[in-house]
Amino acid sequence: MDLDAITKHSALHIKPNGLILQYGTAGFRAKAEHLDHVMFRMGLLAVLRSKQTKSTIGVMVTASHNPEEDNGVKLIDPLGEMLAPSWEEHATCLANAEEQDMQRVLMDISEKAAVDLQRKAFVVIGRDTRPSSEKLSQSVIDGITVLGGQFHDYGLLTTPQLHYMVCCRNTHGGYGTATIEGYYQKLSKAFVELTKQAFCSGDENRSLKVDCANGIGALKLREMEHYFSQGLTVQLFNDGTKGKLNHLCGADFVKSHQKPPQGMEMKSNERCCSFDGDADRIVYYYRDTDGQFHLIDGDKIATLISSFLKELLLEVEESLNIGVVQTAYANGSSTRYLEEVMKVPVYCTKTGVKHLHHKAQEFDIGVYFEANGHGTVLFSKAAEMKIKQLAEELEDKKRKAAKMLENMINLFNQAAGDAISDMLVIEAILALKGLTVQQWDALYTDLPNRQLKVKVVDRQLISTTDAERRAVTPPGLQEAIDDLVKKYKLSRAFVRPSGTEDVVRVYAEADSQASADSLAREVSLAVCQLAGGVGESPQLGF
Numbered sequence: 001m002d003l004d005a006i007t008k009h010s011a012l013h014i015k016p017n018g019l020i021l022q023y024g025t026a027g028f029r030a031k032a033e034h035l036d037h038v039m040f041r042m043g044l045l046a047v048l049r050s051k052q053t054k055s056t057i058g059v060m061v062t063a064s065h066n067p068e069e070d071n072g073v074k075l076i077d078p079l080g081e082m083l084a085p086s087w088e089e090h091a092t093c094l095a096n097a098e099e100q101d102m103q104r105v106l107m108d109i110s111e112k113a114a115v116d117l118q119r120k121a122f123v124v125i126g127r128d129t130r131p132s133s134e135k136l137s138q139s140v141i142d143g144i145t146v147l148g149g150q151f152h153d154y155g156l157l158t159t160p161q162l163h164y165m166v167c168c169r170n171t172h173g174g175y176g177t178a179t180i181e182g183y184y185q186k187l188s189k190a191f192v193e194l195t196k197q198a199f200c201s202g203d204e205n206r207s208l209k210v211d212c213a214n215g216i217g218a219l220k221l222r223e224m225e226h227y228f229s230q231g232l233t234v235q236l237f238n239d240g241t242k243g244k245l246n247h248l249c250g251a252d253f254v255k256s257h258q259k260p261p262q263g264m265e266m267k268s269n270e271r272c273c274s275f276d277g278d279a280d281r282i283v284y285y286y287r288d289t290d291g292q293f294h295l296i297d298g299d300k301i302a303t304l305i306s307s308f309l310k311e312l313l314l315e316v317e318e319s320l321n322i323g324v325v326q327t328a329y330a331n332g333s334s335t336r337y338l339e340e341v342m343k344v345p346v347y348c349t350k351t352g353v354k355h356l357h358h359k360a361q362e363f364d365i366g367v368y369f370e371a372n373g374h375g376t377v378l379f380s381k382a383a384e385m386k387i388k389q390l391a392e393e394l395e396d397k398k399r400k401a402a403k404m405l406e407n408m409i410n411l412f413n414q415a416a417g418d419a420i421s422d423m424l425v426i427e428a429i430l431a432l433k434g435l436t437v438q439q440w441d442a443l444y445t446d447l448p449n450r451q452l453k454v455k456v457v458d459r460q461l462i463s464t465t466d467a468e469r470r471a472v473t474p475p476g477l478q479e480a481i482d483d484l485v486k487k488y489k490l491s492r493a494f495v496r497p498s499g500t501e502d503v504v505r506v507y508a509e510a511d512s513q514a515s516a517d518s519l520a521r522e523v524s525l526a527v528c529q530l531a532g533g534v535g536e537s538p539q540l541g542f
């Protein structure tokens with residue numbers, strides 16, 4: 001480690017005085033102007049992580065659904081997963097170190113994590129379309145090179161595309177080819193093969209309206225559309241040519257406001273979807289003939305996908321186990337439908353995809369989705385091999401089902417939730433089953449729900465248990481929530497400190513919208529009273 005060079009370069013990426021940032025649920029997020037030093041330091045850290053894991057590591061510059069002025073960075077581990085928790089701590093330490101302590105902190109991390117500093121390092125970089133992203137990714141590169149690491153800068157990519165690249169490189173092509181062309185071809189081939197069967201049965205070409213949040217998803221979908229156009233026509237809105245990133249559009253806006261994005265023309269019963277700013281989330285929606293808006297969120301996506309996979313497994317008569325992983329935000333109706341009607345086991349984890357991903361790895365086929373539309377499906381190695389074998393050995397109808405499963409495996413981005421991949425999966429399933437968006441929506445009816453945010457002096461005063469569904473501290477809060485919940489029918493409520501914003505989130509559901517709203521408000525007041533609320537009354541939304 002050339003410590004002098006590090007000191008010299010670090011001086012070009014000065015940490016603002018007194019700024020403390022935390023590697024949270026999705027890496028570092030802040031106003032872009034505060035992040036230059038973090039980027040440089042994450043370049044350094046990625047080199048250490050690469051040396052330690054003897055693998056390629058990814059660095060993605062994005063702040064996802066957050067405003068255009070924000071930015072962020074996260075590291076991607078060897079198989080395309082989120083950074084390991086022990087390294088999240090190293091990341092926080094390094095990002096917050098004062099200039100004069102940088103060398104010591106780097107040495108500490110190398111020692112604690114037993115990094116062999118002599119090894120080579122390789123890092124891949126991607127960025128979203130924010131005006132600040134290009135310069136910030138240059139700072140990452142500065143950090144990588146000063147520690148002697150090699151790199152490949154992919155430039156503009158969606159977050160899940162970078163996860164895919166990391167996975168491809170570390171499996172030496174086993175997962176796919178580590179190029180944008182490789183990504184387009186792998187997914188499109190699987191999609192076209194799957195949908196060919198639907199079109200044989202007379203279905204006409206299908207079309208879908210896509211709100212791209214004025215982000216990277218628009219660029220990538222435009223590049224990709226001609227690869228799969230024989231199966232699907234996409235019409236892009238909010239493609240970044242005029243509007244601002246994530247402003248009044250995108251998956252997060254649509255989910256939290258439960259209304260359509262601006263800038264999209266919706267006719268009744270047309271199938272529409274929204275990506276978020278880095279294209280790792282997707283939600284669907286439509287307007288019915290009475291003009292009413294219907295949201296189809298991550299829970300309904302998980303339901304559609306798991307019921308389709310379960311049907312295919314029944315056809316091939318193979319007893320691979322399938323599990324669905326949700327968080328406390330999953331609508332109660334979805335959990336009931338999955339457990340009672342579909343007879344699929346459902347598990348609840350803490351919020352944040354790394355928790356869901358981890359749990360989903362326990363099954364032959366693990367389906368995970370957050371209600372906000374971030375999710376994917378994981379297939380165990382054994383399940384993949386079994387399905388491949390069945391696709392060769394079985395005959396007729398069973399072989400067809402096994403082939404479909406095989407294509408499904410290739411269509412999912414198993415490294416991370418991916419709006420483009422999930423969109424193609426959903427479109428394939430709807431086509432194959434001949435389902436309209438209304439029929440899909442009618443699988444079950446969501447319980448009315450409401451989310452509020454409450455500002456408190458210190459949100460860490462609230463601690464939770466049971467996958468965040470019960471509050472442990474402050475004393476008396478859970479009892480207060482229990483008493484309030486008893487006042488309403490079919491009700492449920494919980495509170496938890498956000499991992500990405502300085503707020504406490506309140507969730508409530510009940511038999512009517514008025515009840516859900518009133519329960520959420522009452523729980524928010526209890527939080528204010530027992531956990532030191534500050535400022536105005538609770539705010540609507542996420």
Ligand SMILES: CC(=O)N[C@H]1[C@@H](OP(=O)(O)O)O[C@H](CO)[C@@H](O)[C@@H]1O
Pocket residue numbers: 025026064329351352353370372374497498499500501505542
């Ligand atoms: C209720 C909700 O949607 N929470 C989001 C949000 O986390 P919070 O810890 O709730 O701020 O951002 C995470 C990262 O994008 C995402 O994984 C999660 O689902």
Ligand SMILES: [Mg+2]
Pocket residue numbers: 064065276277278279280281
């Ligand atoms: Mg995102």
